[in-house]
Amino acid sequence: MKKRMSTLFSLIRRDKYLLLMFSPIFLYYLIFMYLPMPGVLLAFRNFIPGQGMFSGEWVGLRWFEQFVNSIYFWRLLRNTFLLAFLPLLFGFSIPILFAVCIVEIKNRTFKRFAQTVTYLPHFISTVVVAGIIINFLSPTDGIINTLIARLGMEKINFMMDASWFRTIFTSSDIWQSFGFSSIIYIAAIMGIDPEMYDSGKIDGVNKFQELWHLTLPSIKPTIVILLLLSLGGIMSVGFEKVYLLYNGATYETADVLSTYVYRMGIEGQNYGFATAIGLFNSIITFILVFAANTLTRRLTKMSLW
Amino acid sequence: MQKSRSDRLFYVFVYLLTILAVVVTLYPFLYVVSISFSSVDAIDKQKVVLWPVGFTLSGYKMVLQYKELWVSFYNTVWYTVVGTLLNIVATCLAAFPLSRQQFFLRRKLNFFIAFTMYFSGGLIPVYMLITSLGLYNTRWVMVLPVLVITFNVMICRSAFEGIPNEIFESASIDGANEMTMLYRLAVPIIKPTLAVLTLYYAVFHWNNFFSALLYLGKQDMQPLQMFLRRVLIMASPEVMQKMGGTMTSGALAVSSLQVRYVSIVVSILPIVMIYPFIQRYFVKGITLGAVKG
Numbered sequence A: 001m002k003k004r005m006s007t008l009f010s011l012i013r014r015d016k017y018l019l020l021m022f023s024p025i026f027l028y029y030l031i032f033m034y035l036p037m038p039g040v041l042l043a044f045r046n047f048i049p050g051q052g053m054f055s056g057e058w059v060g061l062r063w064f065e066q067f068v069n070s071i072y073f074w075r076l077l078r079n080t081f082l083l084a085f086l087p088l089l090f091g092f093s094i095p096i097l098f099a100v101c102i103v104e105i106k107n108r109t110f111k112r113f114a115q116t117v118t119y120l121p122h123f124i125s126t127v128v129v130a131g132i133i134i135n136f137l138s139p140t141d142g143i144i145n146t147l148i149a150r151l152g153m154e155k156i157n158f159m160m161d162a163s164w165f166r167t168i169f170t171s172s173d174i175w176q177s178f179g180f181s182s183i184i185y186i187a188a189i190m191g192i193d194p195e196m197y198d199s200g201k202i203d204g205v206n207k208f209q210e211l212w213h214l215t216l217p218s219i220k221p222t223i224v225i226l227l228l229l230s231l232g233g234i235m236s237v238g239f240e241k242v243y244l245l246y247n248g249a250t251y252e253t254a255d256v257l258s259t260y261v262y263r264m265g266i267e268g269q270n271y272g273f274a275t276a277i278g279l280f281n282s283i284i285t286f287i288l289v290f291a292a293n294t295l296t297r298r299l300t301k302m303s304l305w
Numbered sequence B: 001m002q003k004s005r006s007d008r009l010f011y012v013f014v015y016l017l018t019i020l021a022v023v024v025t026l027y028p029f030l031y032v033v034s035i036s037f038s039s040v041d042a043i044d045k046q047k048v049v050l051w052p053v054g055f056t057l058s059g060y061k062m063v064l065q066y067k068e069l070w071v072s073f074y075n076t077v078w079y080t081v082v083g084t085l086l087n088i089v090a091t092c093l094a095a096f097p098l099s100r101q102q103f104f105l106r107r108k109l110n111f112f113i114a115f116t117m118y119f120s121g122g123l124i125p126v127y128m129l130i131t132s133l134g135l136y137n138t139r140w141v142m143v144l145p146v147l148v149i150t151f152n153v154m155i156c157r158s159a160f161e162g163i164p165n166e167i168f169e170s171a172s173i174d175g176a177n178e179m180t181m182l183y184r185l186a187v188p189i190i191k192p193t194l195a196v197l198t199l200y201y202a203v204f205h206w207n208n209f210f211s212a213l214l215y216l217g218k219q220d221m222q223p224l225q226m227f228l229r230r231v232l233i234m235a236s237p238e239v240m241q242k243m244g245g246t247m248t249s250g251a252l253a254v255s256s257l258q259v260r261y262v263s264i265v266v267s268i269l270p271i272v273m274i275y276p277f278i279q280r281y282f283v284k285g286i287t288l289g290a291v292k293g
Helices: A002-014 A016-034 A037-044 A062-068 A073-091 A093-104 A108-123 A126-137 A143-150 A162-190 A194-202 A207-218 A220-232 A239-245 A248-254 A257-267 A271-300 B005-037 B040-044 B058-064 B067-099 B106-118 B123-132 B150-161 B165-173 B178-189 B191-207 B210-215 B224-233 B237-243 B249-290
Strands: none
Touching: A002 A016, A016 B067, A016 B106, A016 B123, A016 B178, A037 A062, A037 A271, A037 B123, A062 A271, A073 A093, A073 A162, A073 A220, A073 A248, A073 A257, A093 A108, A093 A162, A093 A207, A093 B005, A108 A162, A108 B005, A108 B249, A126 A143, A126 A162, A126 A239, A126 B005, A126 B224, A126 B249, A162 A207, A162 A220, A162 A239, A162 A248, A162 B005, A194 A207, A207 A220, A207 B005, A220 A271, A239 A248, A239 A257, A257 A271, A257 B123, A271 B106, A271 B123, B005 B058, B005 B249, B040 B249, B058 B249, B067 B106, B067 B150, B067 B178, B067 B191, B067 B224, B067 B249, B106 B150, B123 B210, B150 B191, B165 B178, B178 B191, B191 B249, B210 B224, B224 B249
């Protein structure tokens, strides 16, 4: 015992600068990350505002039962899933295709220009993207409706029509992310051994065959990893964009778990109920991420952690 | 070598698709910029489709006079500069000890921070903590709760791990302690990674809207994104009237459209100006992030 203590002290003395360096970081994680964690217990309590995080009687699974039995349960689950799944379904292949194009472009100025332009939307804030969408689609002065009117068709009030929300959300998501997502595929394609292409040329392979039989199989591990990672995030669609784009008229297709938690908890002060739904969402997400990572490790012998 | 016909077809596809991608990405921005420079009359008659019609700066004059824009712009610059500086210092302080193979707490502390990527208290407990710490409606609420982003610490740690250990060994023989090693040796070597991380953090702060929505009720502390939300999404008539107070009501509607588009241009201009300089580090930075964490 004594000996163990003295080795610990000598280790501390040896690594004192590293410990000193890390101490503010340790405090940060302790306060902002670990201190709120016991707060998930709110999900099992009848919290009374103004009485601290650990007050209120235990109510067991009451909030969970209330949520699962509510009329919004399936709607929230369906919307949360679809608003992550649809961009994945329609958008996943686009960065791959775009990366192939970028790598094949010989004119360096045009290549650089195309990359610069298509990466840009990734850095634009969600507020601005949502603002552009709403203003372009506006029935009074939006460019889209102006063009629709010019073609002699009837204007559409896109943002107030629940049947349009998924289309708008998915297409703008693809618009904002395809360029930046292509970077990792570009890096993967550039990493392919050029000798493979040389031997292909000798065999008289044309560019289409080269793409199908050489380039795509070579970057398959990257594709599989990224696909699995996106599947892991399928129940964690971002709060901001939905929050900025939706309104009472489009809740039917737009309301997701995170926005519902916000409305119930922050706006409605139902802390216990909102914490329970948040916990429900993070458990599902955790299982999915864990499953995705395990699969990735099995398939590619690589993992995120 | 003579290119075959199918190869030529291939390149036609490549260029067509790339041009399509560029046009689709660029057009919304071009349209926004064109409206911002066009005359109210041309906008009213819906003449603007691609280029500005009846070039004028009056939209900019109107928006730039608006005090609330400047206040929120100043706030955003403050949050971005202070926040990013603290982020980079803290990320290095976190990543360097975690990268040192002989550090006796390395594995435990790695787990300590990685765990938070998979489990958190959730929105409500975090909200309650931050309000009970007295951070509500203070500037620090935009900076302190995101002192580091764990994923970025992992990227930085991988970069430190890539430095050959001999460099540190010889420095330690010369009597350097770990503080000096970090500051004099390690940080200069991983500058390209730090450039990418700086960009990520800075863009995060510039675009941060969620923290302000939750924790900043006071308008004079709110960042640009909250101002933009009022102008672009809630299209608050109060904001519009303050801006175009002297206009007649018919022209008001049209110029309010211009006000919205000018605000977009003003808010994304800093990012558009800075980011091409850092773009060359992207590929490196992103592949670094993909390396086993």
